[in-house]
Amino acid sequence: MLVLENISKTFNAGTPNENRVFEGLSLEVNEGDFITVIGSNGAGKSTLLNIIAGVIPVDGGKIYLDGKNITNLPEYKRAAFIGRVFQDPMLGTSPSMTVEENLSLAYARACNISLRWGLTAKKRQIFKRYLSNISLGLEERLSEKVKSLSGGQRQALTLIMATMKKPRILLLDEHTGALDPKTAIIVNDLTERIVKEEKITTIMVTHNLEDAIRMGNRLLMMHHGKIVLDIRGKEKAAMTIERLLKKFEEVQGEKFAEDRMMLA
Amino acid sequence: MWQNMLLKSVEQGLVFGIMALGVYITLKILNFADLTVDGSFPLGAAVAASLIISGHSPFTATAAAILAGALAGLITGILNTGAKISELLSGILTMTSLYSINLRIMGRPNIPLLNEPTIFTGLQEFVKVQFPGFPLEYIYLVTFLLFVGTIELMLVLFLKTQLGLSLRATGDNPQMIRSQGVNTNVTKIIGLCISNALISLSGAIVAQYQGFADVGMGIGTIIAGLASVIIGDALLGERSILTSTLGVILGSILYRFSISLVLSFRLAQASDLKLLTAIVVVIALTIPRFKNLMRGSIIPSERG
Numbered sequence: 227m228l229v230l231e232n233i234s235k236t237f238n239a240g241t242p243n244e245n246r247v248f249e250g251l252s253l254e255v256n257e258g259d260f261i262t263v264i265g266s267n268g269a270g271k272s273t274l275l276n277i278i279a280g281v282i283p284v285d286g287g288k289i290y291l292d293g294k295n296i297t298n299l300p301e302y303k304r305a306a307f308i309g310r311v312f313q314d315p316m317l318g319t320s321p322s323m324t325v326e327e328n329l330s331l332a333y334a335r336a337c338n339i340s341l342r343w344g345l346t347a348k349k350r351q352i353f354k355r356y357l358s359n360i361s362l363g364l365e366e367r368l369s370e371k372v373k374s375l376s377g378g379q380r381q382a383l384t385l386i387m388a389t390m391k392k393p394r395i396l397l398l399d400e401h402t403g404a405l406d407p408k409t410a411i412i413v414n415d416l417t418e419r420i421v422k423e424e425k426i427t428t429i430m431v432t433h434n435l436e437d438a439i440r441m442g443n444r445l446l447m448m449h450h451g452k453i454v455l456d457i458r459g460k461e462k463a464a465m466t467i468e469r470l471l472k473k474f475e476e477v478q479g480e481k482f483a484e485d486r487m488m489l490a
Numbered sequence: 491m492w493q494n495m496l497l498k499s500v501e502q503g504l505v506f507g508i509m510a511l512g513v514y515i516t517l518k519i520l521n522f523a524d525l526t527v528d529g530s531f532p533l534g535a536a537v538a539a540s541l542i543i544s545g546h547s548p549f550t551a552t553a554a555a556i557l558a559g560a561l562a563g564l565i566t567g568i569l570n571t572g573a574k575i576s577e578l579l580s581g582i583l584t585m586t587s588l589y590s591i592n593l594r595i596m597g598r599p600n601i602p603l604l605n606e607p608t609i610f611t612g613l614q615e616f617v618k619v620q621f622p623g624f625p626l627e628y629i630y631l632v633t634f635l636l637f638v639g640t641i642e643l644m645l646v647l648f649l650k651t652q653l654g655l656s657l658r659a660t661g662d663n664p665q666m667i668r669s670q671g672v673n674t675n676v677t678k679i680i681g682l683c684i685s686n687a688l689i690s691l692s693g694a695i696v697a698q699y700q701g702f703a704d705v706g707m708g709i710g711t712i713i714a715g716l717a718s719v720i721i722g723d724a725l726l727g728e729r730s731i732l733t734s735t736l737g738v739i740l741g742s743i744l745y746r747f748s749i750s751l752v753l754s755f756r757l758a759q760a761s762d763l764k765l766l767t768a769i770v771v772v773i774a775l776t777i778p779r780f781k782n783l784m785r786g787s788i789i790p791s792e793r794g
Contacts, residue, residue, distance in 0.1 A: 279669070300673070301668050301669070302673045302674070303671070305669050305671035308669075310669045312665075316663075317665055317666060318666055319663065320659040320662040320663045320667070321662060321663065322658075322728070323655070323659060323662060328659075330652070331655055331656065331659055331672075332670055334652050335670050335671050336670075336671030337652070338652050338655070338656040338670060338671060339652075339653055339656065339672065339673075339677075340651070340652045341648075343650060343651060344650050344651055344652050344654065345650065387670070
């Protein structure tokens with residue numbers, strides 16, 4: 227359903243800081259895939275998501291979604307069918323607006339330029355139902371400003387906002403990376419539940435190898451702007467950290483080194 | 491004399507409060523430092539005054555002033571979002587060009603309106619007939635209260651619509667609102683148009699209220715608007731849109747009152763006003779930090 231064809235991207239081209247991230251990267255994402263993406267720093271994981279979301283324009287290559295060429299579609303237009311959660315809990319919500327106002331913006335995604343009321347009794351009911359599903363007590367705090375929420379609550383809220391209007395594809399950029407381990411588990415569980423219940427095609431970048439192996443049906447390992455491993459189905463289900471690292475060595479002929487990577 | 495001074499300050503505070511609401515939209519809602527203000531305020535006065543002396547109805551003239559202000563905001567918006575010129579410079583460019591444009595519109599630096607019909611002409615007659623016994627010295631006060639109240643209410647309601655929420659999110663977290671499918675260039679331009687339309691409307695009413703339009707009447711408007719917004723913020727805080735917009739109008743009244751207080755004590759002359767205003771703004775901006783120090787708080791204020 228999502229096809230990246232021969233993508234190339236260079237940052238700071240023609241300067242001493244030139245950084246060639248992608249050179250002919252191709253990827254095909256199938257309907258219903260839940261892909262976890264791992265890789266060392268600078269492998270291009272976040273750039274990959276930003277290119278799909280349209281935050282960063284590509285230098286070459288094409289992006290198709292459902293057969294439609296979206297390569298030149300601006301970010302705010304792609305938002306109609308792409309849901310996103312960022313690593314920084316501050317990025318996904320509007321801090322000085324209330325929980326319900328934030329939800330209202332997500333509920334009207336891609337139809338926000340309108341003079342209809344932002345909040346109605348009916349919408350509040352719907353928001354309450356969504357929030358009581360995640361059992362974080364947020365349904366009692368609809369009219370509180372988001373800046374009073376904890377990082378985990380904000381990520382859970384962002385996740386709901388990204389999936390409330392079912393996106394064609396959900397992009398998660400290390401969305402539990404800034405949370406404490408306990409909260410990370412809650413947000414990860416919530417992620418799995420929503421993705422499963424709504425059958426949302428998902429790409430999740432993570433630094434946690436265990437999460438990458440445990441979650442999803444397909445695992446991509448990136449290295450220096452290339453997808454070096456693409457593990458699916460049964461092989462993915464039988465994967466362990468040791469096997470994964472060994473496989474990486476086989477393919478790359480070098481040890482997988484990543485200071486930030488969590489092995490367990 | 492005191493009563494009269496108080497009355498005049500409240501009247502002025504209300505009329506200039508419309509301008510302050512415009513400044514509030516860009517500064518607080520959009521988080522956009524818009525300097526178009528010093529040009530769009532006299533633009534409203536210029537458009538209204540020249541249309542009135544050329545025989546148009548004062549209401550048509552005032553409506554035209556609103557449109558002209560929106561156009562000024564549109565130009566600043568296009569300079570910033572389209573031509574990618576910085577916020578400050580976009581506003582300065584529009585403001586500076588408006589000085590020439592305003593002179594063109596007026597054809598001379600000053601247009602007196604003393605013997606011309608204005609939106610207030612007939613007001614006294616109307617009240618005398620409809621509400622006999624109403625104390626006539628309060629006519630302007632009540633009219634302005636109703637008018638500014640209506641504008642504030644409309645603004646508050648607008649900010650509760652889906653578009654209004656998008657505008658607020660644009661100032662608060664542009665990345666988030668783009669990922670919800672909103673073109674932040676469009677919301678910025680819409681906000682700038684509404685803001686400068688209000689500022690221009692304020693200029694048009696001020697010209698008719700004081701009886702003249704002057705090409706230099708815009709100098710320092712942004713600082714007066716800023717002072718009102720900051721004083722309002724200090725008084726009522728940012729609990730809700732309703733309280734913060736009320737705060738802006740209250741801030742505008744308080745600002746006008748303190749200015750006339752200073753003038754009535756002969757502590758300064760009229761030409762010192764801009765300097766005084768700047769000092770008021772500096773004090774208002776530093777008081778919150780000072781309060782933090784007094785409380786022994788080490789937590790810095792949230793925005794810069």
